[in-house]
Amino acid sequence: MPADLTQLIALIDRFVDADGLHRTAYAPLSLIRTSQPTLPVHTLYEPALCVIAQGRKQIILGDEIDGYAGGDCLAISVDLPVTGQVIEASPEKPFLSLKIDLDPSQLSQLILEMEVPYVQETKTTRGLSIGAMSDELADAAVRMLKLLENPKELPYLAPLVEREMLYRFLLSPHSAPLRQIAAADSHLHWISKAIHYLKRNFAEPFKIDTVARQARMSASAFHHHFKAVTSMSPLQYQKQIRLQEARRLMLSDSVDASTASTRVGYESASQFSREYRRMFGAPPARDIAQLKESLSAAGA
Template identity: 55%
Template sequence: MDKITELAQLIEKHTGADGLFSTDIPRLNLARATAPTEPNHVVHEPAVCVIAQGRKRTMLGDEVYYYDKATYLTVSVDLPIVGHVIEASEDEPYLSLRLDLDPTMLSALLLEAPKESFSNQLPDRGMSLNPMGPDLLDNVVRLVRLLDTPKDISMLAPLTERELLYRLLTGEQSGRLRQIAQSESRLHQVNKAIGLIKRNFRKTLRIEHVASEANMSPSSFHQHFKAVTSMSPLQYQKQLRLQEARRLILSQSLDAATAGHAVGYDSPSQFSREYARLFGQPPLRDIARLKDMPDYLLEG
């Protein structure tokens, strides 16, 4: 049996139904879908995502990323994305995993590993695709295989995860992942600004204040923020507002005007226009459509 087939069988074994599942291994989540899913708007936190079967389409701003079992996705900052499964069936379900990145473990590896192990190339985007090599795939399989022996997880999962992060740090993702752990890096500064915007997304965004918190000039901040996220700070804030409004309407049955006001919109008509532009339909029609769908079809 080849490794990718084993990985697919392990994910199938530990899901068994469609949806997104947490596991006994910290930060490891599994996903399964037997049909293509709806485009799902989420804020994707730093993670490594691996597909064992099927195919997925992810959009960051105007950029489109397609990935499958031949590639893996790395996200190094919180990014508003649109993701959906595009290849899945009853006979060959979509099967994938996501391992959330642990900055503390990354920092420890940076201190301990030889400096010549790391690439000096510094990336722009906070998200990228790379080929899935045999060593990394073997590492991922061994991590998921631990779900078969729960008694071993507490001892072996940290070691296996550490090895996996080391392979990422010494591979094509080296520059991107190093910046997560280095407080002086541009990506770390942008991530600090992202955190500030996320905590205060309902308020008027003052670029000068956010840039100052990130220890950058306004022009430098705008340039680096867009390089990492593919969108301006205002566009980023708008996506956060609209995603939260959609959640409020769907989960709390708020009307559009109330939800729009709750996330910082003073004009109901402006909120409806921007909502329709992002989600494809005005709030009432969009929410009615979502409520008619099984929950798993909404998983991005």
């Protein structure tokens, strides 16, 4: 466990005194706090490097279950629909982490400039990796947080510390997802192109040949490599994106289930209801009512 972990915990705890995701004065950096175990939450993980200071969390990606805890770091190289659940947290010892949003183009440039050793792709890499945090990465994370106390220095020094954090991670044994997303000849790089297309066009009818062309692959090769990266099929990915967006529309924009299902591309209201219930555990109207009640109780 990194020697700086105690200091990292104290700094995050100093800057955030309420549960949730908190943006900071440095745009790519967010801090996360959860003071009790949670129910499973469906969300979309976007490209990021996360440093876990305290607590424990479990995520489900496709059919795979992973966990990470204080002293670990998590890298996400492509947009991934996951189900996350904090399983170890308390008011005295909350789940605490920091997140650096990643820009793939900047990451590619960093790899080129710093001449990070290239590792030949032997198999398609999953778009998410978890591993132990190095002492050097923990030290850089501490210095990043300390900069939040110096607004005048923050805009000049934070990009340099962010660069160091990424460099430290790229030298770790679990950096393949970030290295390969930056490599133009990797399967992960091309699958990411198809993922961007699916995100932009999730409401359109799914056509495997059309999506596979975005990755410059045959339909069969695309299906194989897409599942290796995301742990789900392209059609399952589109379905999760659709259902998460429908839930957001009903909760945030107060549209009804019929309108939401049409907006996200469903032609059959009954199919939408079945798939929604399968994913979220309740029919749309009941699920949204329960969510609103839960949010109201949390704000009381």
